[in-house]
Amino acid sequence: MAFSGSKEDGREVKIYEYLDELSTDLADYISELSEASVKERGVFAIALSGGSLISLITRKLCEVPYSKTVDWSKWYIFWVDERVVAKNHVDSNYKLAKDVFLSKVPIVPSHVHSINDTVTAEKAAEDYEFVIRQLVRTRVISVSDVSDCPKFDLILLGMGPDGHIASLFPDHSILDEKDEWVTFVTDSPKPPPERITFTLPVINSASNVAVVVTGSSKAEAAHLAIDDVGPDVPSSPAKMVQPNKGKLVWYLDKAAASKLDCTRFSE
Numbered sequence: 001m002a003f004s005g006s007k008e009d010g011r012e013v014k015i016y017e018y019l020d021e022l023s024t025d026l027a028d029y030i031s032e033l034s035e036a037s038v039k040e041r042g043v044f045a046i047a048l049s050g051g052s053l054i055s056l057i058t059r060k061l062c063e064v065p066y067s068k069t070v071d072w073s074k075w076y077i078f079w080v081d082e083r084v085v086a087k088n089h090v091d092s093n094y095k096l097a098k099d100v101f102l103s104k105v106p107i108v109p110s111h112v113h114s115i116n117d118t119v120t121a122e123k124a125a126e127d128y129e130f131v132i133r134q135l136v137r138t139r140v141i142s143v144s145d146v147s148d149c150p151k152f153d154l155i156l157l158g159m160g161p162d163g164h165i166a167s168l169f170p171d172h173s174i175l176d177e178k179d180e181w182v183t184f185v186t187d188s189p190k191p192p193p194e195r196i197t198f199t200l201p202v203i204n205s206a207s208n209v210a211v212v213v214t215g216s217s218k219a220e221a222a223h224l225a226i227d228d229v230g231p232d233v234p235s236s237p238a239k240m241v242q243p244n245k246g247k248l249v250w251y252l253d254k255a256a257a258s259k260l261d262c263t264r265f266s267e
């Protein structure tokens with residue numbers, strides 16, 4: 001690892017020279033959280049994003065030793081955001097995860113909670129929130145003690161070059177959503193336009209949140225999200241990821257971290 005540091009508020013930042021090393025540390029982190037959660041609650045509720053994150057996870061997590069040591073039968077899979085397209089569509093976050101991850105490890109098919117892809121974005125968001133509410137009731141997903149929100153054991157996020165996380169885009173009104181757990185957009189600036197997404201209160205209620213970012217095109221957005229910049233800068237959804245009680249870790253490669261002010265972290 002090229003650098004590891006933390007901020008006073010507990011945020012951790014890890015910077016890697018090589019993607020292989022980043023993926024190994026990420027696999028260690030996920031498998032340790034899975035083990036702790038299964039020990040404490042009997043299950044592991046994890047919410048995935050789409051995009052470049054998925055290949056970074058699977059690169060090592062689907063290999064030995066993790067493929068053999070992780071208790072996959074206790075995993076429950078959710079999506080932090082999803083594009084409202086058919087499950088076999090090239091833009092589907094479910095399809096991406098299924099093709100390179102879920103089909104490679106023995107996760108119980110009924111534990112995989114993807115969205116209803118046969119309805120409108122609005123209805124898909126409503127249905128997905130209903131599914132999550134049922135699983136909160138049966139305690140497959142914990143509940144936050146500071147909000148009434150679900151408390152996922154782990155939420156994995158990527159970040160776009162514009163600082164978007166999940167399908168929460170800069171300057172969009174859904175950044176202000178406080179009541180819904182899952183909401184929708186029909187005007188995403190990044191195609192496809194129709195998406196559903198967890199809201200910030202849900203993301204910030206998780207026990208653990210990791211943001212995984214690679215590539216120089218994301219360096220400015222990473223700087224705006226992580227460094228203590230003044231108020232007169234473009235709004236950053238990624239900066240709004242501030243877990244209430246949970247732990248936040250940023251995993252970056254050197255290119256994505258190239259504009260960070262590492263002198264502001266304690267090592």
Ligand SMILES: O=C1O[C@H](COP(=O)(O)O)[C@@H](O)[C@H](O)[C@H]1O
Nearest residue numbers: 049050051052053158159160166
């Ligand atoms: O559209 C999306 O973009 C973000 C970032 O994707 P990346 O390929 O630039 O890492 C992703 O996290 C989100 O789930 C996805 O729907």
